[in-house]
Amino acid sequence: MTQSSGWPDGPRGHPLLGHLPELRRDALGFLRHTRAAYGDVFPIRFGPREVLAVAEPAAAREVLVTKAASFRKGRGIQKMEPFLGTGLLTSEGEVWRRHRRLMQPAFHRAALEGMAGDIVRATEPLLGWLGEAARSGEPVNVASEMLHVTLRAVAAVLFGTALAEDDLRVVERELPPLLESTTNRVRSLVDWDLPTPARFREKAAERALDGIVNRIIRERRAAGGEGRDLLGMLLAARDEEGGGGLTDAELRDEVMTLFLAGHETTATLLTFLFLSLSRHPEARERAQAEVREVLGDRTPTAADTRHLPYLNACIQETLRLYPPAWLVPRQATRPVTVAGVPLAEGANVSVNIFLLQRSARYWPQPDAFMPERWLGQGRTPDAFMPFGAGARMCIGNHLALLEAALIAGLVLREYTLEVPDGGPTGLIAGVTLKPDGPVRAQVRRA
Ligand code: HEM
Numbered sequence: 001m002t003q004s005s006g007w008p009d010g011p012r013g014h015p016l017l018g019h020l021p022e023l024r025r026d027a028l029g030f031l032r033h034t035r036a037a038y039g040d041v042f043p044i045r046f047g048p049r050e051v052l053a054v055a056e057p058a059a060a061r062e063v064l065v066t067k068a069a070s071f072r073k074g075r076g077i078q079k080m081e082p083f084l085g086t087g088l089l090t091s092e093g094e095v096w097r098r099h100r101r102l103m104q105p106a107f108h109r110a111a112l113e114g115m116a117g118d119i120v121r122a123t124e125p126l127l128g129w130l131g132e133a134a135r136s137g138e139p140v141n142v143a144s145e146m147l148h149v150t151l152r153a154v155a156a157v158l159f160g161t162a163l164a165e166d167d168l169r170v171v172e173r174e175l176p177p178l179l180e181s182t183t184n185r186v187r188s189l190v191d192w193d194l195p196t197p198a199r200f201r202e203k204a205a206e207r208a209l210d211g212i213v214n215r216i217i218r219e220r221r222a223a224g225g226e227g228r229d230l231l232g233m234l235l236a237a238r239d240e241e242g243g244g245g246l247t248d249a250e251l252r253d254e255v256m257t258l259f260l261a262g263h264e265t266t267a268t269l270l271t272f273l274f275l276s277l278s279r280h281p282e283a284r285e286r287a288q289a290e291v292r293e294v295l296g297d298r299t300p301t302a303a304d305t306r307h308l309p310y311l312n313a314c315i316q317e318t319l320r321l322y323p324p325a326w327l328v329p330r331q332a333t334r335p336v337t338v339a340g341v342p343l344a345e346g347a348n349v350s351v352n353i354f355l356l357q358r359s360a361r362y363w364p365q366p367d368a369f370m371p372e373r374w375l376g377q378g379r380t381p382d383a384f385m386p387f388g389a390g391a392r393m394c395i396g397n398h399l400a401l402l403e404a405a406l407i408a409g410l411v412l413r414e415y416t417l418e419v420p421d422g423g424p425t426g427l428i429a430g431v432t433l434k435p436d437g438p439v440r441a442q443v444r445r446a
Pocket of ligand 1: 073266324395396400
């Protein structure tokens with residue numbers, strides 16, 4: 001297997017499989033070793049496909065910001081197209097630009113202020129469940145509880161109270177397997193789309209979700225649109241340059257995209273946050289004292305979350321150590337250089353956010369959980385981009401941080417989650433980063 005000309009040296013790898021065996025066995029370990037041996041910009045091979053891995057802030061900015069016009073999203077994301085259609089995550093060019101322009105105002109921090117109440121309401125079942133677990137002594141599965149609560153939160157933010165409990169149960173049942181099969185498709189090396197039983201099941205799940213989402217869009221449109229939830233804002237959005245708003249089909253794709261992009265990522269952040277706080281009781285106690293002092297017994301608002309500097313520092317530190325979207329892939333659409341390395345049209349590059357945020361060059365004690373490093377910090381460091389960068393940066397970043405602070409604040413005010421023996425220490429680097437085993441916690445009243 002020949003290497004692209006002008007590319008830096010990298011590990012040799014298997015002649016046919018490239019580095020797949022190493023990546024399958026322990027992707028992060030392999031990538032860390034390779035970076036230590038070859039530097040911050042190095043090639044790796046997925047079978048015949050060569051990818052330039054980038055773990056250095058200036059080169060990451062070239063890919064995502066200054067030379068972004070020379071790239072499109074990577075091949076993995078393109079495989080989500082059958083389900084997500086023209087949604088923000090998968091679309092490119094003019095379609096993406098128009099949708100982003102129409103949707104951006106709904107995701108501004110100020111627009112999200114009014115949604116704190118929905119997030120708090122969506123957290124109530126979790127608090128009830130933790131109360132039961134505290135009484136019974138039964139451990140809770142933190143990762144699955146976080147998936148439930150973030151799904152409820154994103155549903156509440158999108159639809160207000162329009163999503164009935166029955167609909168929510170269908171979404172809770174159908175979305176996770178669909179997410180998993182989409183993830184498997186993204187990871188798979190082959191592009192077969194065979195009519196397997198799993199594929200039929202996927203289609204049925206898609207139809208069930210479509211039914212609910214399309215019905216809500218229709219009902220809302222018939223009732224005069226608008227409303228203060230996200231769907232209302234998206235229905236009301238109009239293109240300043242003429243061209244009207246989003247059609248029902250476009251709205252469907254965007255709603256599915258927001259469900260998919262906004263649910264597991266935030267759940268993963270919260271799982272790692274509770275895991276880290278359980279391993280660092282002094283940090284947990286400090287966060288709990290802050291939450292109790294600032295929130296008292298009140299229902300928290302969005303403004304309250306800005307007065308929780310220590311909890312927010314814990315959230316930032318969790319995002320640094322465990323970036324849920326740990327890899328941002330791109331494909332060159334024309335010849336371009338990155339860190340001086342020439343990329344031909346069609347060449348693949350991936351910004352490795354995990355390596356970047358664990359680099360000893362930018363972070364003292366890079367593997368240690370040290371929320372203090374964020375206190376008093378006025379600006380975001382260059383080697384920190386858990387939400388990506390540039391025009392395609394996460395549209396939901398403020399929403400994710402608001403959700404995380406509210407949900408964590410509400411839980412910590414009342415409960416302590418303790419993971420016996422520190423929980424799983426390994427990481428699985430799939431489409432999102434996850435602990436390599438179940439995170440079970442004992443719950444105590446705080
Ligand atoms: C901790 C939680 C989250 C993390 C770490 C995260 C991370 C990211 C990253 C890294 C990207 C850029 C991908 C790329 O450039 O290829 C992205 C894009 C995106 N995210 Fe998030 N995200 C989170 C939560 C959310 C939420 C809550 C929503 C919405 C409900 C959301 C919606 C999106 C959308 C629609 C895009 C595509 C934006 C575009 O291309 O215009 N994300 N996210």
